[in-house]
Amino acid sequence: MNTLTTLFSYFAQVVFLAVVIYFAIYVVLELRVLLISRQVEKRKLTELARTTAPVEDNFHPSVSVLLPICNESAVVQRLIDAVCRLQYPAQFMEILVLDDSSDHTSKLAQARVNHFAQQGVNIRLIRRNKRKHFKAGNLLNGIQESSGEFFAIFDADFVPPEDFLLRTMPYFKDPALGFLQTGIDYENRDVSFLTRFQAMEMGHQQYVTVGLSEDGNMASLSGSSCVWRKTCVEALGGWNATTATEDVDLGYRAQFGHWKYAYLPDVISMSMLPESISAFRTQRERWGRGLIHSAFKHALEMFQQSMPLMKRLHAISMMFSAPLLASIYVLILLSLPLSFIVNLENANFQWIALIFFGLVAIWALNNVLGARQSTRIDGKACIFHISWDGYRYVCIFLPMAWYYFAGGVRALLGIRGEFHRTPKGHDEHPASAPLITRVLMTGEIFTFFYSLLTMLVACQHGNYFLVPMNFTVCVGFGMTLFWSWQEKRKHA
Known part of the structure; x- marks a missing residue:
C-alpha cells in the first residue's frame, strides 16, 4: 500500500x-x-415514583394548560375533550388552545372551545398572525397570554388521565422543583412492527429515566405530558426557537441552572405514534438534528458544572x-x-x-x-x-x-x-x-x-x-x- x-x-x-x-x-x-x-421497580418506594401522590386541599396553585396545535384535525377534538375532563378546582385552572393551524383544524378547535366555554370551562383559543419560530414561538406567545403559576403542556396527540393535575401538582411544594415529566403510553403501538419498535424504544428510554432520576443524574425529558414552574421558565428565558428540540434544550438549561426535575412513570398519558415510514423519517431526522445541536451547544456548560465523576459520565452518555x-x-x-x-x-x-x-x-x-x-x-x-x-x-x-x-x-x-x-x-x-x-x-x-x-x-x-x-x-x-x-x- x-x-x-x-x-x-x-x-x-x-x-x-x-x-x-x-x-x-x-x-x-x-x-x-x-x-x-x-x-x-421492585421496591416502588422512591420519592419520585410513587403510584399516587397525596391530594392536598390546601395546595392548588393556578395552572395554565397549554395545548400547542398545528394542522391536527384528526386529534384536536379528543385532546380538548380530554383536557376539559381534568380534575382540578375550576378557579385555579385555565386552558389555552394555541392554534397555529392553516387548515380546518381551527374550525374544529374553535367549535370545541365554544362548547366547553358555554359550560363554564375557562378555555380560550389563541391564534398568531404568523407562525414565527414554530412550536417554540407558539409556546412563548401562549405563556404571555397565560395567568397560571405553572404550565401543563400536552401535544395534540396526547390524552392525559383525568387526575393528572391532582397527582402531579403536590410535588411542586418543593420550591426547587422546576419541572416534572410523566409517563407516556401509546394506543396504536400494535399497528405494525414500526409502531412496536417505537413503543419499545420509548419504553426503554422511560425505563432508563427512572434510574437516572433515582440516582440524581441528568436526563433528557419530553416536552409533552409535563408541568413547568413559571418562574423556572422565565428565569431560563423560555423555549429556544433556534433548535428543533426546544423541549430538550430547555430541560438541559433548567438542570444546569440547578432546578430539580421529577419523573413520575406511573402517571401515564396516552399518545399516538407515526404509523408511516415517511412520518417516522421526518420525525427522527428532526430529533437527531435537535439532539446533536443541543449536545454540542451545551457541552462546555456541562463540563463547567461541578459534578462527581459518575454523574458527569452519565451526563456525557x-x-x-x-x-x-x-x-x-x-x-x-x-x-x-x-x-x-x-x-x-x-x-x-x-x-x-x-x-x-x-x-x-x-x-x-x-x-x-x-x-x-x-x-x-x-x-x-x-x-x-x-x-x-x-x-x-x-x-x-x-x-x-x-x-x-x-x-x-x-x-x-x-x-x-x-x-x-x-x-x-x-x-x-x-x-x-x-x-x-x-x-x-x-x-x-x-x-x-x-x-x-x-x-x-x-x-x-x-x-x-x-x-x-x-x-x-x-x-x-x-x-x-x-x-x-x-x-x-x-x-x-
Whole structure:
C-alpha cells in the first residue's frame, strides 16, 4: 500500500476503535442505570415514583394548560375533550388552545372551545398572525397570554388521565422543583412492527429515566405530558426557537441552572405514534438534528458544572447518545474501504469486531427487556421471540443512524430550527411529506446497495468480520424501503 492508503487505513481503524470504545462506555453506564431502575421497580418506594401522590386541599396553585396545535384535525377534538375532563378546582385552572393551524383544524378547535366555554370551562383559543419560530414561538406567545403559576403542556396527540393535575401538582411544594415529566403510553403501538419498535424504544428510554432520576443524574425529558414552574421558565428565558428540540434544550438549561426535575412513570398519558415510514423519517431526522445541536451547544456548560465523576459520565452518555448513533452510520461508510485495504483477519481487528458485536447483543437484549418492563408487555414470550424482536430492533436503529447523521450534517450547516410537524396515526399522507423525507429515502437506497456491495467485496477479499454488520444494515434498510413501497402502493 502507498503512504496515502496506509494513512487512511490507520485513520479508519482509529475511528472504528473510537466508536467501539465510546459505545462500550455507553453500554456499561446504561446497564448501571437499568439495574437501578429494576431495583426501583421492585421496591416502588422512591420519592419520585410513587403510584399516587397525596391530594392536598390546601395546595392548588393556578395552572395554565397549554395545548400547542398545528394542522391536527384528526386529534384536536379528543385532546380538548380530554383536557376539559381534568380534575382540578375550576378557579385555579385555565386552558389555552394555541392554534397555529392553516387548515380546518381551527374550525374544529374553535367549535370545541365554544362548547366547553358555554359550560363554564375557562378555555380560550389563541391564534398568531404568523407562525414565527414554530412550536417554540407558539409556546412563548401562549405563556404571555397565560395567568397560571405553572404550565401543563400536552401535544395534540396526547390524552392525559383525568387526575393528572391532582397527582402531579403536590410535588411542586418543593420550591426547587422546576419541572416534572410523566409517563407516556401509546394506543396504536400494535399497528405494525414500526409502531412496536417505537413503543419499545420509548419504553426503554422511560425505563432508563427512572434510574437516572433515582440516582440524581441528568436526563433528557419530553416536552409533552409535563408541568413547568413559571418562574423556572422565565428565569431560563423560555423555549429556544433556534433548535428543533426546544423541549430538550430547555430541560438541559433548567438542570444546569440547578432546578430539580421529577419523573413520575406511573402517571401515564396516552399518545399516538407515526404509523408511516415517511412520518417516522421526518420525525427522527428532526430529533437527531435537535439532539446533536443541543449536545454540542451545551457541552462546555456541562463540563463547567461541578459534578462527581459518575454523574458527569452519565451526563456525557445521555447528552451524546445522538452523536453516538450518528457515528454508527460513519462505520457503515467506512466498512467498504476497510474491506478493500485492511486485512480484517488480523487478531487486533478481530477482537475489536467481536467486542463491538458482543456489546450490540448485550445492548439490544437490555433494550428489549427494559422496554417490555416499562410498557408492561407480556413477559411470557419465548426466548426465540425475544431474540427475534431484539434483532429486528437493532436493524431499525441502522436507518435511524442515517437519519441522525443527516440531521447532524444539517445542524452543522446551520439548519437547526426548521420544524415539520409529525403526522400521527391515520392522519398521514406521503404527498405532504417535506423534501427532507425524499432525501432520506434516497440515502436509504444508496446505503442498502452500498452495504450489499461491501459484503460482496468483503467475501472476495476474505474479510468476513464486518459482513454481519453489513448484512444487518441491508435487513434494516430493506425493511424501511419495503415499508416505503407499501406506503406508495397504498396511496397510489
